[in-house]
Amino acid sequence: MKAEQLPLLNSVSAPATHPDGTRAVVSVTRPDFDADAYVGQLWSIPFDQAMPPRRITRGFRDTAPAFSPDGKVLAFLRTTPDGKPQLHVVEANGGEPQAITDQKLGVSEFSWAPDSRRMVFSSRVPEEGRYGTVDGVGAGSEDPRLITGNQYRLNGLGYTADKPAQLFVVDVPEPGMEPPVVPAGRAAKARGSEAVGLVPPAVQLTFGDADHTSPSFSSDGTSVYFVASLHEGHDADIASDIYRVPAAGGETTALRPDAAPQSVHEVCESVNGEWLFFTAQDLGDDGLDFVARNTALYSMPVRGGSATMLSDVENQDIGGRLEARGADGVLALNTSRGSVQLIQWTADGESEVLVKGPLVVIGASAVGDVVAVTYGDASSSGEVGVLEKGEFRLLTDFAKAFRDGATVLEPQEFTATGTDGYPVHGWAVLPEGNGPHPVLLTIHGGPFAQYTGAFFDEAQVYAEAGYAVLMCNPRGSAGYGQAHGGAIKEKMGTVDMADVLTFLEGALEAFPAMDRESIGIMGGSYGGYLTAWVIGHEHRFKAAIVERGFLDPVSFAGSSDIGWFFGGQYTGGSSEQMAAQSPMAVVTEVRTPTLVIHSENDLRCPVEQGQRYFAALKAQGVDAALLLFPGEDHELSRSGTPHHRRQRFEQILAWWARHLPSTANPPRETGSVTG
Incomplete structure (x- = not known):
């Protein structure tokens, strides 16, 4: 491989499997020298190998695909050359994508509600007067920052204390619904200064100075789980935990108020609504002892009770997005001896390694007995396969152009x-x-x-x-x-x-x-x-x-x-x-x-x-x-x-x-x- 061949490298996202179990959608992105940016679109990957993969969007950079639970709508993030990622939806069978957010600093992550009518998303909310919220006030003209805490900036994000990540719920337009239009002429004059929203209004669920991340709905759709550092003294440690807030807005509840310091990464509820799965690192008594702490997978009863560690914390390091499977199971990734495995757990601790070997699993999603998997190996930075009835089949060859043009x-x-x-x-x-x-x-x-x-x-x-x-x-x-x-x-x-x-x-x-x-x-x-x-x-x-x-x-x-x-x-x-x-x-x-x-x-x-x-x-x-x-x-x-x-x-x-x-x-x- 030569440096000038970087644009031949395709990166593939975690898959989104359609609820009917016939196909998955992934985002495929690559470096582009002409744009001096990363470009990419969404691809549909049929599990029937008689049908070839095909590109289904035409955006500048489309990422993070996710089907609605009823299978009618595909949601994803779209980034324009001069804009921030915004949440879009498109009918699952094709059509014109529609933006449903216009957040000042963009959308970072999102999740569907079980009813397929709402989504929760995370977005950084800028302090008034900063980050272009006031016309004519650029970065160099903003008011000074008075720093009093340890945690006020992050690599790649810059200052964070003045733009915490908050959670919002937005209603998803019905598929096929006529889009809103901007009034013009006499209609615009009659409305005067009344704003016309081209995207549905979003309801903010969380507030305060902490980041709120990893949102997901409860199985009954009434609540949203998330991860945050809301405990007393949170600026002096790196601990975080699981919280719940009503999906219609209301008071936030800590689910483990007396837990020992941990850094929680991901959380999701089982399909049957009985179990909560989460991944976390222990941090010692002071909430700072992170060195070489493997991340463990836990389950706890949704109705209350203690958490049980499911993974072997000494020898397994669990990561990636948690994906519910079956009534009471979850898929997760494990870092192991220069590889990343895909493992399935049940709430009672039974586990099975589904994909292993000299490869790196990127992500997975399951419907019934079918599991779509994206992974990298020695000759590719991202491919899609499907695990069905114990057989693993490769479905894509996104590295072909690279292999044809470069030495691997x-x-x-x-x-x-x-x-x-x-x-x-x-x-x-x-x-x-x-x-x-x-x-x-x-x-x-x-x-x-x-x-x-x-x-x-x-x-x-x-x-x-x-x-x-x-x-x-x-x-x-x-x-x-x-x-x-x-x-x-x-x-x-x-x-x-x-x-x-x-x-x-x-x-x-x-x-x-x-x-x-x-x-x-x-x-x-x-x-x-x-x-x-x-x-x-x-x-x-x-x-x-x-x-x-x-x-x-x-x-x-x-x-x-x-x-x-x-x-x-x-x-x-x-x-x-x-x-x-x-x-x-x-x-x-x-x-x-x-x-x-x-x-x-x-x-x-x-x-x-x-x-x-x-x-x-x-x-x-x-x-x-x-x-x-x-x-x-x-x-x-x-x-x-x-x-x-x-x-x-x-x-x-x-x-x-x-x-x-x-x-x-x-x-x-x-x-x-x-x-």
Whole structure:
């Protein structure tokens, strides 16, 4: 794969299965260089393979499809090039989509009511005078913000305290109903200043300064469940819980007022209305101890009672949107050893793994005995399959254009064992040819995250350029149990560094085509941290790339959106502990040529982390460069603008061409990164 082939990569959403069990709808989006944005539409995927998939909408970016329970209407979010996502509906059998919201800051998520006549949605509500609510008052002319709490901004969103996410209920127009029109001429004069709504009025259900997320209706349609942090002292912890509010509006009720601190992610009621399923992480007594805490699946009686943990919290990490199945069951995803599985649970704790193997399940939805599944594997970033009568059938080939136009190299699974006997699991992606190939040791972010064996654009681009790419999940990573993930708590840069170096040595022995004298190291976020830490202790690498790194725990505490709790939980809060695990504390030992990459709007690992690290390298004479991306945040490599994502790849390869050239990426006279 080459950087210019990014537009060939299709991403596929979780599926929405039609209630009649004959088809599913997904959104398929891709980067587009001409629009410098992500574009995509909805596709209908028949389960009868005699009928081909087809595109059914023509919007700029249509996402998040969901059928009404009666199957008559398809809802989705539509984004225009210059607008925010708004909720739209269209008749399930086809027609012209109709907008039913015009929220100032757009709609983020929604859910159908059982009667198919209403939807609940979440939307950020701006404080008056901000975010364009007053004509002529731009961002630079707004009143100052008086900050008194810890939680007031988030990476990718900016300030949040002045635009909390609230819940609304909106009535859905009858299919085929005549749309409203804007009065003109004499009719407009007669109405005067009376407003004419082109969308149905939405009733706001929640208020206050907290975010209200993950809304869903009760099975009888009278209430809405949601997740929020409404407890006393919520600004001093990261706990959240489950609440319920009448669907017609009214008083909010906490469903677990005496529960120990947890971070609740998703909630849904069983089809029979007897059980409430939810996913949550325990957070210790202070509501902050999040390090390597797997997310567990719970059930609790709707009519009251204690919650029961259904999953194995030590070895299973449950995520994704919860999808009710059967009378008292639910579908959920489990992160496991570089894959993501689909598992079904019943309220009494019985479980069955429905989809597993070397793939990453993206989402699923079920009707009766039919389960539609979207997933990624080694050769595709998103396909749709159906599980029916125990048989799993692939229904799409959205990666065909990519495979026809690009080289896809298969990751080779590998486990290395360190001197302490600990296994380090990962993959190698080797270029074509016999070698010797220069090696790139890559380190993922998180740290409680994982590399997988599924398609990864970065590994493919570097391998296409002639590099053997190594990816492993050292201690600190997710997917291998809580003990594995928690091994670096207050010990960052210890066993995790040992593990990545163990994996490197093991791979060099296992794959003779790798050139052990030509090795580079790179990583982003926590991967940027560990890269910077390693080159402060090891000098075998020809060059390094430190991207969006967590580089100084001290300044991170005051500059990052999560700095008020994250660093203290991982490194410990004392100055001695921070210094003992800080890349800035060992920067004077670095001799490796280093490219520092950062984004100007990064609030997770703020740009000052990269700037200060770069300045320290330059001050001591290290060959260093700083690559800054305007308008981007911490997610540049994953969801930055297509133009910037391509430029990032080009600049990374230029750096490697200069310091670690390969046959396919030779030294160049122009286009290199400069200081």
